[in-house]
Amino acid sequence: MELCASQVIDKYRKYGFEYKKLYSNHSYLTFTFRSGFFHNAEVVKISNDVEDRKQIETKIKSLNELGISAKVTEYSTLDEIEEGLFAGFFDVDSWRKRIGNEYKEYVESVMLAYPDQERDLSYDYINAPYTVVNSNAEPAPKIIDDIVSRLGDDTAQLILIEAPAGFGKTCTSYELISTLISDKCNPIPFFTEFSRDRQARIFNHVFVREVDRAFNQVNSDIVEYELKNGRIVMVLDGFDELLSDTQKSESTEDYENAEPMLETISELLEGKSKIIITSRKSAMFDGATFSEWVERFGDKFSFVRYRIERPDVGDWLGPERQRKIKNVGLNLKEVSNPVLLSYLRFVNEQKFQELCNSPDELVTKYFSSMLEREQERQNLHITPEEQSSLLTMLAEDMCERDYTSESKEKLIEFFKSEKCSGILELARKSYKASERPSIDSLSNTLSNHAFFDRSNQGEGRIEFVNEFVFGHFIAESILKCDDDWMASDERFVEPAVLSYVPRHTGEREKLWCLLKPMSEFLSESNRFKYELNMLDEIKDGNYDQCSLMSLNIQQHKLFNNCAVKEVSFSDCVFTDIDFVAANMQDVTFINCKFYGCGISGELLNTESFLFLNCIDNNGFINDVEEYEPEEDVDEIDELTRLILERYWRVGSAQIDRLHIPLASIYKVCQQQGYSKRQITLEIKRMKSRQILEEANDGEYIAINRDSIVTIKEMLGRT
Numbered sequence: 001m002e003l004c005a006s007q008v009i010d011k012y013r014k015y016g017f018e019y020k021k022l023y024s025n026h027s028y029l030t031f032t033f034r035s036g037f038f039h040n041a042e043v044v045k046i047s048n049d050v051e052d053r054k055q056i057e058t059k060i061k062s063l064n065e066l067g068i069s070a071k072v073t074e075y076s077t078l079d080e081i082e083e084g085l086f087a088g089f090f091d092v093d094s095w096r097k098r099i100g101n102e103y104k105e106y107v108e109s110v111m112l113a114y115p116d117q118e119r120d121l122s123y124d125y126i127n128a129p130y131t132v133v134n135s136n137a138e139p140a141p142k143i144i145d146d147i148v149s150r151l152g153d154d155t156a157q158l159i160l161i162e163a164p165a166g167f168g169k170t171c172t173s174y175e176l177i178s179t180l181i182s183d184k185c186n187p188i189p190f191f192t193e194f195s196r197d198r199q200a201r202i203f204n205h206v207f208v209r210e211v212d213r214a215f216n217q218v219n220s221d222i223v224e225y226e227l228k229n230g231r232i233v234m235v236l237d238g239f240d241e242l243l244s245d246t247q248k249s250e251s252t253e254d255y256e257n258a259e260p261m262l263e264t265i266s267e268l269l270e271g272k273s274k275i276i277i278t279s280r281k282s283a284m285f286d287g288a289t290f291s292e293w294v295e296r297f298g299d300k301f302s303f304v305r306y307r308i309e310r311p312d313v314g315d316w317l318g319p320e321r322q323r324k325i326k327n328v329g330l331n332l333k334e335v336s337n338p339v340l341l342s343y344l345r346f347v348n349e350q351k352f353q354e355l356c357n358s359p360d361e362l363v364t365k366y367f368s369s370m371l372e373r374e375q376e377r378q379n380l381h382i383t384p385e386e387q388s389s390l391l392t393m394l395a396e397d398m399c400e401r402d403y404t405s406e407s408k409e410k411l412i413e414f415f416k417s418e419k420c421s422g423i424l425e426l427a428r429k430s431y432k433a434s435e436r437p438s439i440d441s442l443s444n445t446l447s448n449h450a451f452f453d454r455s456n457q458g459e460g461r462i463e464f465v466n467e468f469v470f471g472h473f474i475a476e477s478i479l480k481c482d483d484d485w486m487a488s489d490e491r492f493v494e495p496a497v498l499s500y501v502p503r504h505t506g507e508r509e510k511l512w513c514l515l516k517p518m519s520e521f522l523s524e525s526n527r528f529k530y531e532l533n534m535l536d537e538i539k540d541g542n543y544d545q546c547s548l549m550s551l552n553i554q555q556h557k558l559f560n561n562c563a564v565k566e567v568s569f570s571d572c573v574f575t576d577i578d579f580v581a582a583n584m585q586d587v588t589f590i591n592c593k594f595y596g597c598g599i600s601g602e603l604l605n606t607e608s609f610l611f612l613n614c615i616d617n618n619g620f621i622n623d624v625e626e627y628e629p630e631e632d633v634d635e636i637d638e639l640t641r642l643i644l645e646r647y648w649r650v651g652s653a654q655i656d657r658l659h660i661p662l663a664s665i666y667k668v669c670q671q672q673g674y675s676k677r678q679i680t681l682e683i684k685r686m687k688s689r690q691i692l693e694e695a696n697d698g699e700y701i702a703i704n705r706d707s708i709v710t711i712k713e714m715l716g717r718t
Contacts, residue, residue: 003046005029007078014225015085015218017042023059027052030059032068041070044081086231089218095188096181102191103178109453109465110171114346121346125175126315126338128168131593133305133550133571134697136615143172143306144179147276151180151187151233156273156301158265158294162281162550163308165495166467168338169278172308173237176276180233187233187274190223194238230272239279240491241404262293269301280494281307283523286549286571288667291699295661309552309573316341321352330359333555334502339468340366360504367472370450378445381430386423388476391451393419395464395473402488404470405463408447415443471495475511484517490526493518497530508534525549532556543567547676557600559583568676570663571699584608588680590662591698594620612680613662613698636714639682642669644691644715647703655708659700 008029009019017031020041024030027049032041041063043056056072063070075081086092107123114121127142140146143161150157163169170193177189190211211220226232239261265275284290285305294303313322313336321344325335335341343366344352351369355362371384382390394414398404406414415424416439424442431437437445453465464470474496478485487493493515500511512534519527524546531538538559545566554575565585572592581601587609594616603609609624636644646665648655662683669679683701686692691711695702703711 002048003075003078003081005046008044008046008081011078011081011085012042012044015089015222023056023063025052025055028056028072030056030063030070039068041068043070043072045072045074082229086226089222090188090215090226092188099177099181099189099191103174106171106174112450112465114343125171126311126341128163128311128315128338129309131307131309131573133162133307134303134699136698143308144175147176147306148179148186150304151230151274154230154272156228156269156271157275157304158269158301159274159276159304159306160285161276161278161306161308162285163278164498165280165471165491166338166498167311168308169280170237171338173235173276173278177235187231189235190227190232191235192237194236194241224268227268227275228271228273230274233274233276234268236275236277239277240282266293266297266300269297273301280491281550283525283549286525286663288661288663291661291663292667295657295664298657298659307550307552310336310554311338311341312336313341316345321345324352324356325359328356328359330362335362337468337498337502339466340502363472363499363502374450377450378448380427380445382423382427382442382446386427387449388473390415390420390423390446391449391473392476392480395470396477399474399477399487399489399492405461407461411447411452411462412440412443415446416440467495468499471497471499475499478511478514481514485514486517490518490521490523493522493530494526497533501533505536525551538562538564548572553577566675566677568680579609581608586610586677588612588677589614590676590680594618599624607681610677610680610684612683613694613701615698638672639669639674639678640686641715642672642674643679643682643686644711648711648715648717655703655711658705659695659697659702661700663699665701 012029012031013019015033017033020030020032023041023043027045027047029044029046030041031044032039034040041060043060060070060072073084075084111121111123125144127144130139130143132139132146140149147159147161150159161169161172163172173191173193177191180186180189211218211223215223223232227234265277269275279285310333316338317325325344335344340362344355347355355365358365367388368384371387374380374387375382375384380387394411397414414420420443421439424439427442428436428439447462451465451469452462454462464473471494474487474492478496496511496515500508512531515530522530524543525548527540528538528543528546528548529551531540532553537556539561543564547568547570549570549572551569551572552575553572555577557578557580559580560583563583563585564587567586568588568590569592570590572589574592574594574597576596577594577598579597579599581599581603585604585608589609589611591613592611594614596618597616597620599620603624611621611625614621643665646660646668647657665683666676666679670676683692687694687701690704691707693702693704
């Protein structure tokens with residue numbers, strides 16, 4: 001056994017050790033480390049020599065006499081040294097135990113949100129359907145397994161997990177970190193949650209602060225070093241809370257808001273780094289600016305984008321309960337919300353039958369049951385109606401002042417405020433004089449409500465337990481608003497909409513009507529999605545010349561009651577969709593997926609539907625599209641030149657890159673006045689001439705290597 005002394009010294013110095021040359025020799029290297037009151041030394045054996053051993057024993061004795069505790073260690077390889085230093089400084093066993101406790105606390109908080117606590121309830125993570133947006137490869141059946149399989153790669157990866165509000169981002173994050181700590185071969189997770197509070201948060205500072213909180217013996221440089229070695233995986237939950245989503249167009253504002261965080265992340269993504277972020281669906285990730293950012297670092301790390309879809313009812317409820325729900329006429333698609341499915345999963349048989357007897361009151365009964373149980377749980381003399389009023393006022397304040405979490409002290413202050421004091425004073429009078437609590441005491445009790453959850457990894461901040469509950473009380477505030485309801489940020493619309501999807505048609509239509517004043521602040525994609533959720537159809541018809549992105553549309557007859565023209569769909573998934581051809585003109589689909597889709601009626605013309613980088617499972621695209629490429633032409637037109645110059649820039653001696661994000665090509669060409677449809681037609685024409693070809697990632701388009709000479713001639717490059 002013999003190790004390189006300089007390499008060993010370098011490893012120890014990275015961890016803050018000081019190399020002691022006077023106490024070292026050819027076979028043993030001595031390092032000291034001071035931490036507060038303690039001063040220790042480690043003597044590392046790097047080769048075999050009897051005389052060296054005798055000499056080092058004398059040196060160790062002199063160190064001990066100086067009050068320095070010294071030990072001798074022996075490693076076979078440099079990798080073993082790194083593993084030993086990592087395990088010692090990061091206290092990996094204790095770290096795994098702490099993550100396990102955090103997971104347990106999270107599970108307990110989730111289970112507290114179900115009213116039927118008379119029997120033992122067990123938590124199970126339900127694997128929701130998901131897609132890998134920028135890959136056509138078949139993923140693993142379970143999202144956690146698919147993600148963990150990627151963590152073993154020797155390349156740096158940025159992994160994004162997207163989902164609508166309340167559809168499983170945080171529980172997926174917790175399930176992932178729980179899975180990672182269950183196997184010692186996995187990297188250890190560095191987990192951070194973000195919530196929107198009243199003070200802007202700068203990620204560069206957040207990262208260092210979270211490192212200091214999590215690892216008290218190592219600095220952020222060491223954490224970064226081991227992240228790049230693949231021994232730590234970073235999981236950042238709630239990326240969207242750092243964004244400002246108030247925009248209509250391509251998300252430039254969002255990108256500028258997120259850019260400092262993305263730049264910090266890009267600096268960390270080297271070697272074997274793995275960084276996982278979760279977010280609500282944001283237009284930012286669909287925009288050309290973000291695509292260009294990913295492309296800029298394409299040689300440094302790969303980007304993987306997961307999208308969690310609507311829950312499958314069959315995974316939550318047994319066949320008997322599914323049958324009963326269908327028999328009473330409740331649409332299983334409408335109750336496909338994790339909170340309601342959990343409620344139906346855990347509620348006892350008697351209450352389940354009561355729900356079946358009045359299916360239109362499913363959501364009302366859920367909240368009534370929870371608020372009634374809160375009275376018993378905390379001996380709270382505040383009626384369910386009064387509790388609802390207090391929580392509605394809090395949700396209204398959050399929407400007005402743009403925050404989603406608050407400290408316990410500030411929450412208590414809110415309940416003590418003039419807004420809430422009337423309800424609390426009335427509640428106090430219902431107690432016996434000898435048991436009557438103070439306003440402070442009642443406010444403190446309310447801050448421990450089952451509809452609240454502590455968040456942010458020990459910061460003591462409190463938020464609504466999930467987005468469905470939060471959305472319910474936002475919707476209550478909208479319905480009680482005397483004027484046009486306006487929130488400080490678009491992000492507050494989504495939970496309100498999703499909380500009303502399980503309601504009957506009249507209630508959904510009423511809420512959607514009251515949300516109209518906010519519609520001008522919604523992105524086109526979100527407005528389309530929310531309208532479909534609330535009305536079960538598109539009635540507005542105001543989507544001409546719109547770009548709709550990242551939608552998952554299931555079981556609809558699309559554009560049955562309104563006409564649309566010159567609209568494009570990008571990165572969308574359509575399942576069991578019947579497209580009404582007579583009402584659709586010049587529609588473009590880019591990198592979309594179609595499952596079980598069909599056409600009603602005759603197309604207006606052969607180019608009414610245009611597909612680029614799309615796939616289906618039933619021949620739908622071939623049946624619909626009758627594109628015939630134009631004959632080859634000798635002269636290159638301006639649009640062709642614009643596209644080719646994205647690959648071979650002016651002034652460059654050779655092709656700069658073989659793959660370009662489609663979003664980047666569309667952005668540059670649209671800036672020159674070309675429509676998305678014109679650009680798509682030109683790309684298809686260039687594919688038919690074998691100048692361009694499909695890339696492995698559906699969000700990219702590639703140069704055909706065999707046509708480089710032709711491209712050179714077309715561009716007039718010598």
